[in-house]
Amino acid sequence: QVTLKESGPVLVKPTETLTLTCTVSGFSLSNARMGVSWIRQPPGKALEWLAHIFSNDEKSYSTSLKSRLTISKDTSKSQVVLTMTNMDPVDTATYYCARIDMVQGVIIYDYWGQGTLVTVSS
Amino acid sequence: SYELTQPLSVSVALGQTARITCGGNNIGSKNVHWYQQKPGQAPVLVIYRDSNRPSGIPERFSGSNSGNTATLTISRAQAGDEADYYCQVWDSSTADVVFGGGTKLTVL
Numbered sequence: 001q002v003t004l005k006e007s008g009p010v011l012v013k014p015t016e017t018l019t020l021t022c023t024v025s026g027f028s029l030s031n032a033r034m035g036v037s038w039i040r041q042p043p044g045k046a047l048e049w050l051a052h053i054f055s056n057d058e059k060s061y062s063t064s065l066k067s068r069l070t071i072s073k074d075t076s077k078s079q080v081v082l083t084m085t086n087m088d089p090v091d092t093a094t095y096y097c098a099r100i101d102m103v104q105g106v107i108i109y110d111y112w113g114q115g116t117l118v119t120v121s122s
Numbered sequence: 123s124y125e126l127t128q129p130l131s132v133s134v135a136l137g138q139t140a141r142i143t144c145g146g147n148n149i150g151s152k153n154v155h156w157y158q159q160k161p162g163q164a165p166v167l168v169i170y171r172d173s174n175r176p177s178g179i180p181e182r183f184s185g186s187n188s189g190n191t192a193t194l195t196i197s198r199a200q201a202g203d204e205a206d207y208y209c210q211v212w213d214s215s216t217a218d219v220v221f222g223g224g225t226k227l228t229v230l
Contacts, residue, residue, distance in 0.1 A: 037219065039221075046224045047165065047208055047221040049218065049219035049220070052219070060217045060218075098165075103170065104171075107219060108167065108171070110167055112164035113164065
């Protein structure tokens with residue numbers, strides 16, 4: 001059974017750095033076809049892709065947020081970590097991690113975590 | 123950057139067919155995926171690579187993609203189909219994953 005679970009602070013102050021952890025089970029982060037993305041959704045708004053990482057440690061970041069994001073993984077712990085610097089109230093959102101299944105070279109999100117709401121406020 | 127355009131809302135009568143569009147420049151050359159999101163829940167994949175259904179998704183859900191428009195079709199719409207629907211592609215030119223703005227489906 002594949003599961004993903006996000007964890008991290010529910011409240012951060014403006015200018016602080018956010019660190020979120022996605023703990024996965026039911027698959028290995030070393031599986032060649034698999035990867036993990038971080039995706040966020042501000043209240044009442046659309047989904048926004050942030051970053052992803054693959055088993056070979058290949059990483060990719062949203063062009064618009066690249067300077068603020070870092071993604072990494074610890075395969076032995078089955079964890080993917082996202083850091084976002086210089087948080088602002090507009091970054092208030094539910095943050096999801098999702099499994100990537102590369103089907104014929106195409107990125108598809110077949111399993112999602114439940115999401116974690118992060119509020120940015122002083 | 124690549125953009126995907128969806129209507130904000132679509133309404134359909136119970137038992138009828140709903141069509142949700144996703145517009146993008148030459149989107150027919152890309153692989154389009156669709157996700158269903160009910161209030162308070164994480165998105166669920168309902169169509170991948172334009173027209174393929176994951177296991178467990180009813181046959182009532184289908185998809186197509188050509189030219190500048192991809193379409194998610196929901197036949198015999200049910201009250202349980204009420205949700206937000208998002209299309210998604212991978213923009214190879216920027217390596218960005220792109221989501222549409224989402225469409226709220228209402229079943230009347």
